[in-house]
Amino acid sequence: MLKLNTLSPCEGARKEKKRVGRGPGSGSGKTAARGHKGARARSGYSMRAGFEGGQMPLHRRLPKRGFNNIFKKEYTIVSLESLNNFDNGSVVDVQTLIDAGLVKNNALVKILANGELNRSLTIKVDHVSQGAKEKIEAAGGSVEV
Template sequence: MKLNTLAPSEGARKNKKRVGRGPGSGSGKTASRGHKGARARTGYSAKPGFEGGQMPLHRRLPKRGFNNIFKTVCTIVTLDDLDRFEAGSTVDRLALVEAGLVKKDGPIKVLANGDLTKAVTVKVDKVSQGARERIIAAGGQVEE
């Protein structure tokens, strides 16, 4: 086998449909685009959700619920995540960013998922009650 003898398997490649090539082809004259109208024109493209002037589905369906635009979303850090830090170290935003656990913006909250075996000092925005008790039980401190 040589590079000049390589060929795709039979039926793997199919020729593009050639439209507008006369009445004998079955897709001549209007090239399967119909008569006039926007869809027959070159460069036509419908916007996403456009239904030909009919009220689009996303406008027909009712809106439900309430969306609080002032809601603060905290980045969650678990006790399992805190367990990777060395004993006696201070865990603050900078340490969490360097460890790749949080991004730079937004408040941080520690939740009591998992176990903490080392005594660490935690300096974040919020700490759940269960997490606070477990950090103190492990010999650590919580500063908010």
Template sequence: MKLNTLAPAPGSRKNKKRVGRGHGSGLGKTSGRGHKGARSRSGYSMAPGFEGGQMPLHRRLPKRGFTNVFKTVFDIISLSQLDTFESGAVVDKAALLEAGLVKGDKPVKVLANGRITKSITVDVDKVSKGAAELIAAAGGTVKE
């Protein structure tokens, strides 16, 4: 192989469309834009979602309910994740951040998913009732 023999793969390079170069080219006179109308003129831009007068998709689909912008979204922690901490440890947001279980931008809530066998102190924003009972049954305490 030499530099003078290098070539792109066949079919990978395509000549650009040259418009307005005579009617023999198939793109002469109106340059493939047709006669009159919006698309034939310069400066034309279609509104987003416009479907040529057909009812646009975003208006055909049903709209239901609403999104509460004030909703509190929690980082969820399960009891099985808390079981990875050593017995007697204080599990707060800082400890969870260090362990890589939460990102730190949302409040933390503990849910009763899985089992916990170690007695730990849990100090987070919110703990579900079932999770609090299971932590207490394992000998731990909950601070909210």
């Protein structure tokens, strides 16, 4: 019967570490399977990531395309439908959205006009679409950007 104290790994699943430099009888003595001389034979050798022995590395051979705007602002999108979870007349800002689990920390928030809002809310976020602003004000709420 199989019990915790009788468990053992399958045959061939565990392999002993190769012990190098332990004499000629081991098959990897003398140079310890490092070959003769050269950088790889020395202790402390480490090769830079992407190094291809002097050949032009792949990341330099491939063409670079496009443009990466370092000033681009990434907004986390919140739909109007999800704001119906808040109480009527409450103030909805970034911190309340984080507490509700709709937004992650340190995110810019933009509210889009997906769905309908049937509560009067005061909204203080980074950006609100024009359609969402109209729907919020139609529901009796206000927007502060």
